[in-house]
Amino acid sequence: MKKSLFASVLALALSASTLAYAAPVIEEIKTAGVIRVGLGTFVPWAFPNKDGELIGFEVDVANKLAEDLGVKLELVPTAWDAIIPSLVSGQFDAIIGGLTITAERAKTVDFTIPYEHSQVYAVVNRKVAPDITTLEQLNNADVTFAKRRGSAAAAVDLFPLSKTVLFDDENTQQQEFFNGNVTALTVATPTQAILAEQYPEIVRVIEPATEQTDEGIAIRKDDPTSLAAFNEWIQKRTDDGWLQERFDYWFKGRAWADQVASN
Numbered sequence: 001m002k003k004s005l006f007a008s009v010l011a012l013a014l015s016a017s018t019l020a021y022a023a024p025v026i027e028e029i030k031t032a033g034v035i036r037v038g039l040g041t042f043v044p045w046a047f048p049n050k051d052g053e054l055i056g057f058e059v060d061v062a063n064k065l066a067e068d069l070g071v072k073l074e075l076v077p078t079a080w081d082a083i084i085p086s087l088v089s090g091q092f093d094a095i096i097g098g099l100t101i102t103a104e105r106a107k108t109v110d111f112t113i114p115y116e117h118s119q120v121y122a123v124v125n126r127k128v129a130p131d132i133t134t135l136e137q138l139n140n141a142d143v144t145f146a147k148r149r150g151s152a153a154a155a156v157d158l159f160p161l162s163k164t165v166l167f168d169d170e171n172t173q174q175q176e177f178f179n180g181n182v183t184a185l186t187v188a189t190p191t192q193a194i195l196a197e198q199y200p201e202i203v204r205v206i207e208p209a210t211e212q213t214d215e216g217i218a219i220r221k222d223d224p225t226s227l228a229a230f231n232e233w234i235q236k237r238t239d240d241g242w243l244q245e246r247f248d249y250w251f252k253g254r255a256w257a258d259q260v261a262s263n
Helices: 005-020 027-033 057-069 081-090 170-177 191-198 224-238 242-251
Strands: 034-039 071-078 109-111 116-125 145-150 163-167 184-186 203-215 218-220
Touching: 005 116, 005 170, 027 034, 027 224, 034 081, 057 071, 057 224, 057 242, 071 145, 081 109, 081 218, 116 170, 116 191, 145 170, 163 170, 170 184, 191 203, 218 224
Parallel strands: 034 071, 145 163, 145 184
Antiparallel strands: 109 218, 116 184, 116 203
């Protein structure tokens, strides 16, 4: 069986990164005076405001981490399905982007302890499927899910009888849903609540949540010094309540809603 292009590129990136990043990345960051953070753009994790500046929970976390390290922050928005290969190849130092900790991803990168937690919900288009009200009904060959490439919320695993269509970005994924071209989405909190508030005539959130996920900072593998440093920072900001305060602001309230740029 031929090796996939992704696997080949990833193997080369891993080989190159082993040579180029032998020193702990935390030391590289301090020496350079800047931390480069890869992230995707999803409301309210990280998104452009009306002035074109990135804001959101992950942006707050990255800014606070840089501040505490005494370095500048460079944000590197990256396509979600390319974010792990981009980290491995050295395009940035860490991923702070709501990246769910999974066993499969942990084969390629190392994760810190969780700094946030999410729940995943199935969201149904009422006009396409007015009779679907339960999770069991979604496990059907007549149901099609729109999924973002690289997302851990995999409808193909949760609802094996359904179909799945992949999209490169969240906007296109949701547009297909609202256009009625797919039956449902799987989304992480608080996206399901935001969509239901904005489009109550179209969006039905199916209870209960399909799963809970834990998100961590991802760094290149085999760097225990840096992993320990990031874990210590997360623990400190958990203990002093800073992470919870920022999480509550972005995920439990809507005070930021008027900052979202129009599409």
